[in-house]
Amino acid sequence: MKIHTRVGDVLKVAADVLISTANPWLNLSGGVNGAILSAVGPKIQEELHAYLKSQANSAVSAGSVVRSRAGNLPFHFILHAVAIDPFYDSSIELVRKTVVSALDLAIKAGAKTISTPTLATGYGPMSIADFGTAIAPLASDLRFDGLSLTIVVRKEEHRSELSQAISAARTEV
Template sequence: MQIKLELGDITEQTVDAIVNAANSSLLGGGGVDGAVHRRGGPEILEACRALRASHYGGGLPAGQAVATTAGRLDARWVIHTVGPVWSPTDDRSAVLASCYRESLRVADELGARTVAFPAVSAGVYGWPLDDAARIALETVRSTGTRVSEARFVLFTEDVRRAFTARL
């Protein structure tokens, strides 16, 4: 699999699937989640509400992933995953790694070959950038998948630098 790094807005990517760093409610929020819902339009929120009404009444647990339509985004699907909040006293690295593995598993189920990832948990959830980059890249590299391109779309220069140093 080819791994690419880009500085930019993940909602502007032309890929099979965009990974959304969602909150557990699946109903939109800030950061990547808010941007995906705003740009993707009401179709994404409608699909997320249907998920909440069926399998995910209590929300999507951290480390898991689920797909919906991409609405108005230039993608076929949005893969929603909930990252863990960073803790200095509780090692949640396995949960963060699971976000990437589960997103790739869902991508394979969908038949997606190109996937755009954000830096899950590295924003408002406070994960240290160097560690977030290490976990993301090591997990994506080591996960067996039919995805041919994993594109990390990083919103700020400091996040891009952290990922570049780890790549």
Template sequence: MQILISTGDITTNTADAIVNAASSSLLGGGGVDGAIHRAAGPGLLAACRELRAGTYAQGLPTGDAVATPGFDLPAGWVIHTVGPNARAGETDPALLASCFRRALDVAEELGAQTVAFPAISAGIYGWDPAVVADIGLRTVRDYPARSVRSVEFVLFDGRTEQIFQTAWQGLETAAGETDA
């Protein structure tokens, strides 16, 4: 699987599916979640309300993922995942890794070939971007993809992109050393 890292606006990304760092309510919020809801238009909120009226009446659990159509976005699908909130005491790295893994599981179910991720939980949820980079990149790199061919980490600013680039270089160097 190809892994790309860039700075940009995930709402304009043309991947088959973009990942939303959603709140458990699925009804929008701040940061990436709010931007995706605004760009997708009212259809996304309606689809999320349907999810809340059915399977996810109690909200989407932390670490899980579910998809909706992309509506007015260039991406065909939005995969919503709820990252752990470090500010609320959710500091288990396994929960964060689950977000990336479950989003890829959903992408596989959809038959998506390209997926774009934000830095899940690195914003208002208080996780250190370097930890998010390490966990996210490792989880994606080690995922046994079938249909997903390319994952792009679309990051909000150049500082976060550099953190992800550095983490990726470290992982590639370590992998090269173990292969030798």
């Protein structure tokens, strides 16, 4: 898998799939989720809540990934990735597990290009470098050959931090 880093708005980086941050209740309440709600309106929120209702649950477990439509955003669909627990805690292992689940779903749907923010780094406790450490080993995972993952951050210093963490983690492998 090729991993690219970019500064900008993740909702404007066209790809087959967006892996979006998500909370266990699948509420589009802030960060990237709030931006999705603002851009698309309530339809995706309604779809996510209908999913929870169909599962007879009020929340999904940490590590879950739930697919929704993308509305007018430049993606075929969105994968809402829950890389935090109900207390907004996370770990490198949980982020990696969640991203792997999302990538597996993207492959099954025929996606080749994927865009994502750094999961568990806004409302979650992880640093940008932690996210880079979590995903770096996935670049050499043969399951993901042929995929292009673009990680979008808001500031150049975050891009630099992310790139350094990915490079350091790759040399440790």
